[in-house]
């Protein structure tokens with residue numbers, strides 16, 4: 001049976017608002033994980049506030065400490081009281097005021113002896129930890145974990161580079177101003193990684209396909225507080241969707257956010273392969289000049305047959321972009337396009353995939369990775385392709401049988417293979433696709449242009465906002481909802 005988890009705390013707090021005022025860490029509902037964990041002895045008195053590098057014991061000060069604090073920083077205490085009572089906006093202001101008061105009190109205390117300075121620092125630390133605790137434990141406060149690729153020295157080179165861990169989708173201030181905890185990391189694999197430290201108590205996970213945090217059934221089992229997974233991008237195959245559905249999680253992605261970015265990239269890869277571009281580039285870099293080595297298998301795209309396997313949002317944009325090149329366009333999908341759209345793109349529907357493939361000079365994949373599409377291009381299917389076929393796969397690496405692609409590229413049966421998706425990601429140094437001939441591979445980049453990042457960051461923010469308010473997401477964004485997988489994943 002599917003366990004449903006409460007989405008959005010607006011409803012949640014209404015149901016038990018009085019209880020929340022008295023015991024802010026409890027929802028008052030019998031199914032509340034907070035209450036259950038407290039009964040198991042993991043209540044706030046023993047809770048720890050995790051940050052990416054330190055772990056501070058978070059607890060409400062004892063009455064004695066409170067009196068000491070009151071004496072030391074009366075303004076701070078009244079701010080704390082105010083903070084507890086008032087609504088969200090006022091609470092934010094009170095938090096800022098309390099922090100300022102602490103700093104001002106420190107600065108104006110005229111401390112001369114080191115002992116007094118130590119006392120003062122202790123009080124200040126205690127007050128700040130209390131503030132932090134209240135921010136964590138206030139009604140509806142969520143722990144949100146983002147897993148993105150690291151920006152390193154490039155992080156500060158473009159203010160719109162929000163897709164990296166340092167950019168954190170540009171939503172840190174917004175989330176923290178609402179009292180939520182936002183942990184961002186790129187450390188996602190292995191038992192000692194940073195992500196593992198937060199699995200047990202995170203409420204929301206924001207993974208991205210470019211640096212996938214693999215949310216396995218085993219991790220889902222341990223993610224007792226998890227309610228929502230929002231993929232920053234498109235393609236949520238890094239999540240065990242069946243396990244997510246069984247656990248009552250919502251999985252959503254920012255549908256449409258990078259379709260243009262991928263369609264443009266595919267067009268580029270088709271041209272790079274058709275014109276045999278990369279060997280020419282390598283010659284130049286290596287100080288060589290050998291026209292024949294390129295020209296003997298460089299072609300025009302005009303007149304060639306291009307087939308897309310999968311023709312949803314990206315596939316259709318690709319067909320529209322290919323139309324002016326005067327190719328023969330074919331598509332295979334579960335669903336036939338509207339006749340109007342077929343006319344617009346000039347593409348012909350092929351119901352039988354295996355009948356379409358041998359006709360194609362260029363095959364492009366535009367499918368999600370599902371149980372049905374995993375390993376779709378195995379040895380047998382690749383053998384049915386035209387000799388010298390060019391393949392562009394920006395969908396997912398696992399659509400291909402890795403070794404079958406290596407063998408076909410090595411024998412020349414595949415004349416060129418290009419894409420940006422691998423399994424696993426990041427691709428290990430010894431991944432055979434790095435070393436096979438006739439490849440024009442890159443890291444996973446096509447859907448993470450700056451334009452795409454801004455779109456998927458805005459989409460994630462919109463969905464988080466709706467989640468906090470207990471509102472529905474745009475329907476096309478749901479991959480798992482109320483125990484059901486989106487139709488193409490079933």
Ligand SMILES: NC(=O)C1=CN([C@@H]2O[C@H](COP(=O)(O)OP(=O)(O)OC[C@H]3O[C@@H](n4cnc5c(N)ncnc54)[C@H](O)[C@@H]3O)[C@@H](O)[C@H]2O)C=CC1
Nearest residue numbers: 234235310311312313314333334367368394395446447488
């Ligand atoms: N490399 C990158 O940066 C990116 C890669 N992608 C990948 O591209 C995929 C497609 O993206 P969209 O076009 O936006 O998705 P979409 O959902 O709009 O289109 C997918 C199409 O595949 C069809 N399909 C699904 N299963 C099928 C099957 N078994 N047989 C035949 N057709 C099937 C669906 O009917 C649908 O028309 C994503 O799922 C993702 O894996 C998406 C964005 C960025």
